[in-house]
Amino acid sequence: MSTYDAIGDEARRPFSGRRARLGDLSLQTVAGLAAAGAVSVLGLIAYKVVQGSRLSLSTFGLGFVRGIGWDPVHNHFGAASFLFGTAVTSIGALLLATPLALGIALFLTELAPRWIRGPVTALVETLAAIPSVVIGLWGIIVLGPVLREHVMPALHSTLGFIPLFGTPSPAGTGIFTAIVVLTIMILPIVSSISRELFLGVPTELKEAALGLGATRWEMVRGVVFPYARGGVAAAMILGLGRAVGEAIAVAQVIGGVDNLIGWNLFNGGNSLAAKIALDYQGATSQLEVSSLFYLALILLVFSLVVNLVAQVVVRRVARRQGLVAR
Amino acid sequence: MSAVELSPLQRPNDRLRRRRAVNRAMEVLAWAAGAIGIAILGVVVWSVTKRGAGQLNLDLFTKAPVPFAIGHVKQGLANAFAGSLVIVGLATAMALPVGILVAIYVNEFAPRAVRNAVGLTLDVLNGVPAIVIAIFVFGLLVAAHGQSGFAGAFALAVLMLPLVARATIEVLALVPGTLREASLGLGVPRWRTTLGIILPQSIGGIVTGAVLAVARVAGETAPLLFTSSIVGNSVGWNPAHALQSVPVAIFELSDSPNPDDHARAWAAALVLLLFILVASLSARWLATRSRRKLGRAAR
Numbered sequence: 001m002s003t004y005d006a007i008g009d010e011a012r013r014p015f016s017g018r019r020a021r022l023g024d025l026s027l028q029t030v031a032g033l034a035a036a037g038a039v040s041v042l043g044l045i046a047y048k049v050v051q052g053s054r055l056s057l058s059t060f061g062l063g064f065v066r067g068i069g070w071d072p073v074h075n076h077f078g079a080a081s082f083l084f085g086t087a088v089t090s091i092g093a094l095l096l097a098t099p100l101a102l103g104i105a106l107f108l109t110e111l112a113p114r115w116i117r118g119p120v121t122a123l124v125e126t127l128a129a130i131p132s133v134v135i136g137l138w139g140i141i142v143l144g145p146v147l148r149e150h151v152m153p154a155l156h157s158t159l160g161f162i163p164l165f166g167t168p169s170p171a172g173t174g175i176f177t178a179i180v181v182l183t184i185m186i187l188p189i190v191s192s193i194s195r196e197l198f199l200g201v202p203t204e205l206k207e208a209a210l211g212l213g214a215t216r217w218e219m220v221r222g223v224v225f226p227y228a229r230g231g232v233a234a235a236m237i238l239g240l241g242r243a244v245g246e247a248i249a250v251a252q253v254i255g256g257v258d259n260l261i262g263w264n265l266f267n268g269g270n271s272l273a274a275k276i277a278l279d280y281q282g283a284t285s286q287l288e289v290s291s292l293f294y295l296a297l298i299l300l301v302f303s304l305v306v307n308l309v310a311q312v313v314v315r316r317v318a319r320r321q322g323l324v325a326r
Numbered sequence: 327m328s329a330v331e332l333s334p335l336q337r338p339n340d341r342l343r344r345r346r347a348v349n350r351a352m353e354v355l356a357w358a359a360g361a362i363g364i365a366i367l368g369v370v371v372w373s374v375t376k377r378g379a380g381q382l383n384l385d386l387f388t389k390a391p392v393p394f395a396i397g398h399v400k401q402g403l404a405n406a407f408a409g410s411l412v413i414v415g416l417a418t419a420m421a422l423p424v425g426i427l428v429a430i431y432v433n434e435f436a437p438r439a440v441r442n443a444v445g446l447t448l449d450v451l452n453g454v455p456a457i458v459i460a461i462f463v464f465g466l467l468v469a470a471h472g473q474s475g476f477a478g479a480f481a482l483a484v485l486m487l488p489l490v491a492r493a494t495i496e497v498l499a500l501v502p503g504t505l506r507e508a509s510l511g512l513g514v515p516r517w518r519t520t521l522g523i524i525l526p527q528s529i530g531g532i533v534t535g536a537v538l539a540v541a542r543v544a545g546e547t548a549p550l551l552f553t554s555s556i557v558g559n560s561v562g563w564n565p566a567h568a569l570q571s572v573p574v575a576i577f578e579l580s581d582s583p584n585p586d587d588h589a590r591a592w593a594a595a596l597v598l599l600l601f602i603l604v605a606s607l608s609a610r611w612l613a614t615r616s617r618r619k620l621g622r623a624a625r
Binding site: 020021023024026027028030031032033034035037038039041042044045048049051052099100101102103104106107108110111112120122123124126127129130131132133134135136137138140141142184187191215216217218220238241244245246247248252273276277280281292293296299300303304306307308310311 | 345346348349352353355356357358359360362363364366367369370373374377423424425427428430431432434435436440443444446447448449450451452453454455456457458459460461462464465466469484487488491515516517518520521541542544545546547548551552555556573576577580581588591592595598599602603606610
């Protein structure tokens with residue numbers, strides 16, 4: 001018998017054998033179960049939301065999406081005015097936020113002196129950390145009156161021939177206030193993703209453009225924007241998703257006016273998410289509760305589509321650039 | 327310096343002047359955009375500070391709200407602070423271990439296809455609006471069992487899970503492969519390599535992710551509206567009952583016609599904002615520190 005054999009199996013390979021295999025297996029099982037759980041939460045969300053909206057689905061069918069009335073008294077419900085409010089507020093916010101965000105991203109990557117880049121980046125990203133209920137509180141009490149006293153009358157008197165800028169509402173709340181609040185909320189999302197995309201543009205390309213005599217703006221338009229186009233689109237999609245899903249801040253400032261579809265941005269309105277938030281205690285009939293679930297179902301489907309599309313775009317851009325995005 | 331002879335193309339002309347003017351205008355616009363971004367943050371933080379600071383006193387944390395108060399009654403939001411503490415603590419206790427385990431599975435055990443699928447699911451879950459999560463938990467727990475702090479914590483945990491898991495996946499991927507190989511090469515089994523070598527290496531990043539996730543959900547209102555909002559004014563610590571929380575209190579007070587209520591809403595908002603800013607900043611600091619440490623290990 002050699003010395004090697006004399007050493008017990010345990011001593012020779014202290015971690016081998018059944019105990020190690022058991023340990024590996026149990027960690028793998030527990031971790032695998034956690035992952036399976038995380039994945040199934042998404043399925044469970046979809047299942048529960050569909051289940052909750054079944055009554056409304058069978059009563060109104062797809063016509064729910066086109067129906068304008070939300071009428072608890074006659075037990076008739078339709079989502080059209082909320083879809084309209086959601087579309088107007090989030091698209092308006094995206095239109096305002098995108099150029100501003102691209103400007104901030106350009107400032108941070110091309111123009112700003114190096115020593116202020118870090119702090120300004122951190123500050124803009126801090127904006128994303130402010131809770132929506134605080135932005136909403138600020139929106140009602142500070143922003144609303146300013147818009148009502150100054151911005152809305154000014155827009156109405158100069159651009160009043162466009163139906164969007166009709167008679168200002170006596171309250172500071174409404175679609176327009178919601179657009180401004182949402183703009184503030186999606187600005188940091190779009191700008192921080194764009195900033196990272198702009199940073200990823202190869203320096204050689206930029207220097208080549210400058211070397212050919214392009215001005216800095218021509219370099220940005222000819223090199224930076226085309227290079228980052230796909231990613232900026234994804235950033236906009238993610239910003240849109242955030243704006244559509246925002247319930248609290250919008251609920252605080254949009255005025256909560258149901259069943260109104262009109263072009264005047266200064267009117268009150270309501271959005272899908274805000275309607276759900278505002279009715280959290282007020283739903284009386286089963287059909288109304290089920291219709292709120294139906295609104296949530298529309299939001300869920302939209303958010304799934306938005307995120308899948310954004311992910312596909314991001315992955316394609318990342319593969320093309322040979323770098324890992326985000 | 328004498329002027330160098332310029333060719334006609336190099337000489338300043340209208341076209342060049344116009345191109346330069348456009349360039350200048352665009353630069354000014356970009357500077358303005360940067361300034362606006364900072365100004366928005368400044369205005370919001372300043373409003374909250376100005377209106378909240380005067381109301382900040384010990385009563386806010388120690389006294390419960392008094393309903394239908396006439397005149398200046400000493401009242402606070404103690405019930406909201408207590409409830410937020412319980413709900414967010416419970417949510418963290420639920421989401422943190424699961425999130426870390428998901429990340430361990432994705433990083434150490436999952437085949438590539440599964441890894442991508444779980445990653446995509448986490449991203450999609452992260453994109454589900456908070457109000458939909460609220461409706462989901464309402465249908466899952468509240469419809470049958472009524473509101474409770476536990477239901478609220480579960481809703482927040484669903485929001486936290488993708489944040490914690492994503493952050494942990496990213497930091498686990500930063501651990502140098504050589505460390506793993508060295509451990510496995512010494513005959514240490516996989517589970518001990520993971521729990522004893524890889525997790526301790528990345529603990530800084532995991533804590534950062536957890537702190538950011540806590541900061542994010544501490545301000546969430548929507549998930550709590552449906553799960554833990556129908557409450558009295560007494561201070562409660564038992565998550566089996568519905569508990570008030572800071573964001574829900576701000577939401578309700580902001581809607582009130584009474585200026586005294588607004589004042590308390592601003593004070594609560596200031597506390598919430600301070601908490602979130604301090605948490606995010608310290609998380610950022612932790613992140614740079616742990617990255618530096620990992621960088622050293624890689625060398």
